[in-house]
Amino acid sequence: MSWLIAGALIWAVGWWINTRLARHPQNTAAQLAAPIVFGATLIAVWECLVWGLGIKLALLPAPSVIAVTFANSLNILWGDFLQTAIKGALTGYILGCGAAFLTAIAVDRSDFLKRGLLPVGNFAAALPIIGLAPILVMWFGFDWQSKAAVVVVMVFFPMLVNTVQGLSEADAMQRDLMRTYAAGYWTTLLKLRLPAAMPFVFNGLKIGTTLALIGAIVAEFFGSPIQGMGFRISTSVGRLAMDLVWAEIVVAALAGSGFYGAVALIERAVTFWHPSQRGRT
Amino acid sequence: MRNVVPVLTVVATLIALWYAGAVALNAPWAYDKAARAEVTLTFPELVADTWSQEKPKLPAPHQVATEIWNTTGAMIASGRPFSKRSLIYHSWITFSSTALGFLLGTALGTLLAIGIVYNRTMDMSVMPWVIASQTIPILAIAPMIIVVLNAVGISGLLPKAMISMYLSFFPVVVGMVKGLRSPSQMQLDQMRTWNASRSQTFWKLRLPSSMPYFFTSLKIAMAASLVGAIVGELPTGAVAGLGARLLAGSYYGQTIQIWSALIMAATLAAVLVGLIGLIQRITLRRMGMAA
Structure with missing residues (x-):
């Protein structure tokens, strides 16, 4: 359960950061950072979902498991x-x-x-x-x-x-x-x-x-x-x-x-x- | 219309090359057979043999045409158009997952495009990933997607359609984002002077002006969707569909069967894309945008 809450939290934080970044659309650094933050958020949420919902390794491995392999x-x-x-x-x-x-x-x-x-x-x-x-x-x-x-x-x-x-x-x-x-x-x-x-x-x-x-x-x-x-x-x-x-x-x-x-x-x-x-x- | 003669010439040349290729590629086998029967082949005999082998390396066009007729027209004539041996049945299976994936992909793509146009956060964070998503060779992981979805309990049409969807949403997103942004600043200002609300601007200005882009993307999406459906049928040990025919043909060396499935797939692609072209022409004409 705590995994799921953590996932929701990470998603909210990631989206919040990007909303802030989107206020400076001309800024090159913001333009680069927004997709990176979004991607990292996605991976973190994926990790949390896999552990939180107890998805079997045979269906969808967590990013950390994939990295180790x-x-x-x-x-x-x-x-x-x-x-x-x-x-x-x-x-x-x-x-x-x-x-x-x-x-x-x-x-x-x-x-x-x-x-x-x-x-x-x-x-x-x-x-x-x-x-x-x-x-x-x-x-x-x-x-x-x-x-x-x-x-x-x-x-x-x-x-x-x-x-x-x-x-x-x-x-x-x-x-x-x-x-x-x-x-x-x-x-x-x-x-x-x-x-x-x-x-x-x-x-x-x-x-x-x-x-x-x-x-x-x-x-x-x-x-x-x-x-x-x-x-x-x-x-x-x-x-x-x-x-x-x-x-x-x-x-x-x-x-x-x-x-x-x-x-x-x-x-x-x-x-x-x-x-x-x-x-x- | 002035293109008809050149196109026909090119097509005729291609068919001639195909016949010549059939002679060249099948000749070794023909010579082999003749040597074992201890006869020498004259050239006309050689040509006749290479064009009528049972498992040729490259079947001649008329062999493929006969096979297609036997599995479509003749099947209808004998009153069994949906028997398992008929290509109509297999094309129908492939078509149904293509169509479902295409519809899902178009819906997803349009929604994403609207989100990207109206929400700057989405524009900045999602758009790069939409582009990056297509550098992943999705077709390569088609087998895994199908196995996984099967394990979750989703089987049948939907897994194949998911692959079609993944391939077809991309052109729609890119085309619709371009299309929804195509109204000029002048036109947008005009809507403002009329005190139009956001949804009115969307329905009366942005959506209509995106239509040409929309239809162009739909054509690409349909072609991609068909490829997705065919590849989606390969790895599952699927028993039906054009992709399954390809795989079965390659296992048993039935080249004529492979080629007839290929030609059917090509015809299906041509018909579907042509259909969208027709809808496009009618819609744009009724909207007063026909070129």
Whole structure:
């Protein structure tokens, strides 16, 4: 009972702090502190609820239990991370985004192809592509190659559509200016159209980060070597070892946020001129 | 309309590539069979064989089409449209959890968005977490969610719908926050000069002007919701649904079955998203906002 009261108290205090912080919306420190306080409050309330309501470990482990498991099985988690996130997701992400980028530049030269491919690409981007996972696992075997293949297919279409859209971003006036400078196709592409396309390209890259991790993990449900985040999750669920599953989720969340954050940082460095990035130095 | 010819060309090219791919990928097995029967294959024989294998690496489009017809149209013709072998039955199962998750996600997303727009504390503390929540690969923990909910006694449609909900609330929150904030300061001031209350401003200005954003988010949410439902069916040892068909097909090497389930899923996605597009056009036209 005291756990529950403590939980309610922590929630009230956390909310009160945030209400105070919200009175200074322009303050950068307050902007940073508010979500952190909220997150910490959530975790504390979770801890209190688990102990207070006597929830079984097999259903929902407390954050402290998860932290202990995380610290105790660093070796396993690191191996899984290498197998899934680096070998599977990252390889596939680089290959898929690279291929989509080059395809977009090739397609961009022909208006006919562009008009044909854009609707099809948009359609394909809305499809449940993850369903291809069992087929690709069948084709490329159980190891990381098949996971990379799933990731390639998953990130390809969002990246393609975004890049093609971005390449048509430079307007006629700017292109005419390049013509008056006697710039050829490649110079125009490199100096004007690719830079102008960058906000869109990075939009595609950012969408791809989460898709890549999801693709690599879900593909492991259809067959994997005895390592990998998806493998660990599905087998640990079978053994009801929820603390290990949650530790794996923490790894996935960290990897996902880190990946996204890295791309966002590169975006800020590359597209510093774009209105959405200005004034946030 | 001027896009029809290019799109058809691209689609035709894709199908041609698919046929060519079927020949290339299935040829080793065809040669293998021929070598064991001690005959040599001419090229037309090879092509005919690769397009009609029973468990091909890549089934040809017409094989998939036949399988789909056998499990949908033919089932209706024989009067058993909801038999367990029919894809209509499996699509219906998947559709029902997609729809439930979609409705829950839309409701949750809209409520969160209203809270975020009207309450600065929520805006500052919840919004970053809404974004962070999507960097967690939720699909990866789908098996755990389903097992846990089953243990609590929630089974059937709801666990799958929860996964769909988690995936679909995000685009709705982001779109609705943008949409509810889209009225300009000028319009808000106008409401003030009319002495409009907060709820009047909401119902007469903010909500109507958020509609274009709302429908765009709904389309994304629907696609995400379908993916959630399909993946939610994978790990439970589910016996019904398109996801279960995928899994069963991959266990038994029934490639044709996998592909037909995939095509059905794609069709379902296209129909659902198209339906929202239609509602969007009608609503916006009646509101006088049609472009």
